[in-house]
Amino acid sequence: MKNSMEFYLHIPFCVKKCGYCDFLSGRASVQEQNRYCEALLLELSRCEIPAGTSVSTVFIGGGTPSVIDSEWIICFLDRIRDRFSLEDRAEITLEANPGTLTREKLSDYKKAGVNRLSIGLQSADDRELALLGRIHTYEEFLQTYRAAREAGFDNINVDLMMAIPGQREASLRKTLSTVAALRPEHLSLYSLIIEPGTPFARKDPVLLDLPKEEEERRMYRESIDYLQEWGYVQYEISNFALPGRECRHNIGYWQRVPYRGFGLGAASLTGETRFSNTPDMEEYLRDCRSPQLLMRDREPLNRQAQMEEFMFLGLRLRKGVSAEAFRERFGISLEEAYGQVIERYCRMGLMGEEEGRVFLTLDGISVSNGILSDFLL
Secondary structure, eight states: EEEEEEEEEOOOSSOOOOTTOSSBBBBOOOHHHHHHHHHHHHHHHHHOOOTEEEEEEEEESSSSSGGHHHHHHHHHHHHHHHSEEEEEEEEEEEOOOOOOOHHHHHHHHHHHTOOOOEEEOSSSHHHHHHHOSSSSHHHHHHHHHHHHHHHOOOOOEEEESSSSSTTOHHHHHHHHHHHHHTTOOOEEEOOOOOTTTTGGGSOHHHHHTTHHHHHHHHHHHHHHHHHHTTTEEEEEEEEEEEEEOOOHHHHHHHHHHHEEEEEEEEEEEEEEEEEESOOOOOOOHHHTTOHHEEEEEEEEOHHHHHHHHHHHHTTTTTTEEEHHHHHHHHHHHHHHHHHHHHHHHHHHEEEEEEETTEEEHHHHTTHHHHHHHHHHO
């Protein structure tokens, strides 16, 4: 029986850096983009994965992958098929932003085998989009979404953001209803986080006019209920899907399926070792022919670290973690390892136990960061 692995390809380019973004991305000329894409092809050509391993999902993220020439996407996926065992029903996702997609690109993506699009919208309110520094309006998103449907894409995610400067419950609800009415198969809803070093971090918090913490929690809880009314099931803290349309790549990440990252700064989990590629562009371009030279922050995970990851990643899923799977993996019961922590949070109503699984309740999700930190042994 084959083992499976997920692939992630990082495209670190965008038209314009948003005010909140701390991702490894930025603007680049067409020549710089092409040079990088050639290096990424070389890395794919020289990388080795364990024999007998198939590739179950491919996620092309960024940055904005739809910025580069679509011929590169065809080349990347052709190279993966040539070098690795790509499963027949592999989920292949490409991130895209309005303002960078054309009908020609969408046609090329279909030919390449992309079968899932993730479109960055963030808000249906043009004022909020401008505050975030997005390069598009809602109408431009709508044109992109319709073009994707016409091109034959029947699995689309839309990225949304809450706790945007000046946003209140009524505005968020309007965005949710506007987008849900389009019936994308998947929705991601993330809270805006002010990351150090970003333009937003340098702004006066008063002028940013962010919702208060309690208001943000209320907005999140109401969003869950509201999306449920539209038929969306929350399967992970920030992700919602129509029944059966969950993102397989996301679920694999939370369940610690091995994955290999390609490209600048891309992270990997292979053989219980975590590492990432160099974040330095010149180093990446120079060493792309020797993937071993790209590796940084190599961290072999001991049994304790694996147990910790199993819990704080798995608990992000609404169904939580399986006690049986924990015992099979680590040779001890969940109660032996974490009984006191689980019991305490169950008494507080922040965790629950049902049918051999432990999970965060809705109240627990609201304070998940504090709870998850208690699963660090």
